[in-house]
Amino acid sequence: MRAGILRSPSPLPGFGLSFGIIMAILSIVVLLPIGALLGRGLMIGPADLWSMVNSRRIWSALALSFRAALVASLFNLVFGLLLAWVLVRYRFWGRRFIDAAVDLPFALPTAVAGIALTALYAPNGPFGQALAPLGIRVAYTEAGIWVALVFIGLPFVVRTVQPVIEQLEPDLEEASATLGARRPYTLRRVVLPTLTPALLTGFALCLARSVGEYGSVIFIAGNIPNVTEIAPLLIVIRLEEYNYDAAAAIGIAMLLISFAMLLAINAIQVWSRRRIGLV
Amino acid sequence: MSVVPLSRPVPVTTEPRPTRHLLIGLAVGFVALFLFAPLVTVFAEALRQGWVASVQALASPDARSAIRLTLIVAAITVPLNAVFGIAAAWAITKFDFRGKAFLITLIDLPFSVSPVVAGLALILLVGANSSFGAWLAANDLKIVFAFPGIVLATMFVTFPFVARELIPVMVEQGRAEEEAALTLGASGWRSFFTVTLPNIRWALLYGVLLCNARAMGEFGAVAVVSGKIRGETTTMPIMIEMLYNEYLSVAAFSLAAVLALLALLTLLLKSLLEWRHADLLAATRRH
Numbered sequence: 283m284r285a286g287i288l289r290s291p292s293p294l295p296g297f298g299l300s301f302g303i304i305m306a307i308l309s310i311v312v313l314l315p316i317g318a319l320l321g322r323g324l325m326i327g328p329a330d331l332w333s334m335v336n337s338r339r340i341w342s343a344l345a346l347s348f349r350a351a352l353v354a355s356l357f358n359l360v361f362g363l364l365l366a367w368v369l370v371r372y373r374f375w376g377r378r379f380i381d382a383a384v385d386l387p388f389a390l391p392t393a394v395a396g397i398a399l400t401a402l403y404a405p406n407g408p409f410g411q412a413l414a415p416l417g418i419r420v421a422y423t424e425a426g427i428w429v430a431l432v433f434i435g436l437p438f439v440v441r442t443v444q445p446v447i448e449q450l451e452p453d454l455e456e457a458s459a460t461l462g463a464r465r466p467y468t469l470r471r472v473v474l475p476t477l478t479p480a481l482l483t484g485f486a487l488c489l490a491r492s493v494g495e496y497g498s499v500i501f502i503a504g505n506i507p508n509v510t511e512i513a514p515l516l517i518v519i520r521l522e523e524y525n526y527d528a529a530a531a532i533g534i535a536m537l538l539i540s541f542a543m544l545l546a547i548n549a550i551q552v553w554s555r556r557r558i559g560l561v
Numbered sequence: 562m563s564v565v566p567l568s569r570p571v572p573v574t575t576e577p578r579p580t581r582h583l584l585i586g587l588a589v590g591f592v593a594l595f596l597f598a599p600l601v602t603v604f605a606e607a608l609r610q611g612w613v614a615s616v617q618a619l620a621s622p623d624a625r626s627a628i629r630l631t632l633i634v635a636a637i638t639v640p641l642n643a644v645f646g647i648a649a650a651w652a653i654t655k656f657d658f659r660g661k662a663f664l665i666t667l668i669d670l671p672f673s674v675s676p677v678v679a680g681l682a683l684i685l686l687v688g689a690n691s692s693f694g695a696w697l698a699a700n701d702l703k704i705v706f707a708f709p710g711i712v713l714a715t716m717f718v719t720f721p722f723v724a725r726e727l728i729p730v731m732v733e734q735g736r737a738e739e740e741a742a743l744t745l746g747a748s749g750w751r752s753f754f755t756v757t758l759p760n761i762r763w764a765l766l767y768g769v770l771l772c773n774a775r776a777m778g779e780f781g782a783v784a785v786v787s788g789k790i791r792g793e794t795t796t797m798p799i800m801i802e803m804l805y806n807e808y809l810s811v812a813a814f815s816l817a818a819v820l821a822l823l824a825l826l827t828l829l830l831k832s833l834l835e836w837r838h839a840d841l842l843a844a845t846r847r848h
Binding site for chain 2: 288289290292293294295296297299300301303304307308310311312313314315316317318319321322361364365367368369371372374376378380381382383384385386387388389390391392393394395397398399401402407409429432433436452455456459465487490491493494495496497501513514515517518521524526529530533536537540541543544547548
């Protein structure tokens, strides 16, 4: 029996085989490409990398991607909580239907969502025409990017918070009510703190996905440099110009943002496990 | 035990009735505006010039080759990711080894990397400008702007889907049943096929379903590596973009409607699985 230092002994077979499959596919599909991107960055060198990223157009694109993701995630935080609460706590006609529909953004390809939202919000589309008299333009402005990212990110918050609401014991809310708390006070001081870690996790997942989103955004954004041009699109443009170094520089900047958010998500989960043992 | 005064039905563990109705109204309104409206638009735009125009658009050689390519890509990536997911879940849940948490983080990595960055990374690895890519080109192997690149890009973005569904389920089921099978003399493969696989089949199907939906619909990563050669490297989402940019709205939305129907089918099967086999699926439904 091979009981190495790295692995505690187990009677079950197949560790070598399964571990071999994981490492082979993981390396080919994920690690080697990511390594190639980082390696390219090392070859370019930090000074040149910085000078390539440090232009107004790239900063605007990175700031826009992050800002729009933040706006959409905050919006989804509120409406995701509302949806999760309504779906778990209330019984109404069509509840299961709405519950199933929440996953639509996961199932619908982003390009399909992108052209559909553009058709809706374009100046001659039904929503665009309805909003025009109010002086609101959505398609081909930053608001269009928000709408697309709200669509993409909604399920992350709902599906993270929903199981936690399902597991909430009614005892706590009853105790709070027995002690004389009014309902809004109970919600604010008893229910909301329990949901906070799940809300934060959902928010972070939504943010991570939105920052890098491409398919649903490029159709509705209008893609005007410095105004509505998102960072992933800038990578595509650089690649089409065969400017691989510049594309790699933006890619590395985005990868660092992803790593930071991955760390944040893990930190939230460690913190919440320590705090209340949920999520 | 307790006497509830009938005249004063103060809600204790729920909200007052008007508040409830308001919240339900808001939630349904939100879903209608943000989810249903785009979905309805896809079909309305596809049928704008009637059924015939829509079907004709789908029967064009370009559309047919896009549909074929998408099906082939999914037929390759989904089984590979299923094998990977099973292997990953087996190693992670049945054994204790150092660096397990790090391995799980690596498996989750594609979730937080932009699809465009994934495509870019692939190009830097095997594109013509890299040393490895130059070697491949010298040996007449095309990966980027060709079919293998599309498969690799799709595998990257769908990588964690099956593993993510299987790991929580297999953690919950523990190791005792497999150990018992081995004690009774079953071989490793036999215990896998007669004990493990039946336990995880619904979770596996669930993961495969989600993986397939993403594989057929992936746009960003594939757009970067496909090169967009008509009839050769255009998957359905890429073809939709090309048609849309050429102002061929009906054709673009007709292809989009096919993908939307597929999404609806995915949701239907997913909901059926959740209602029927909720106990055998992962406790956390994060995606």
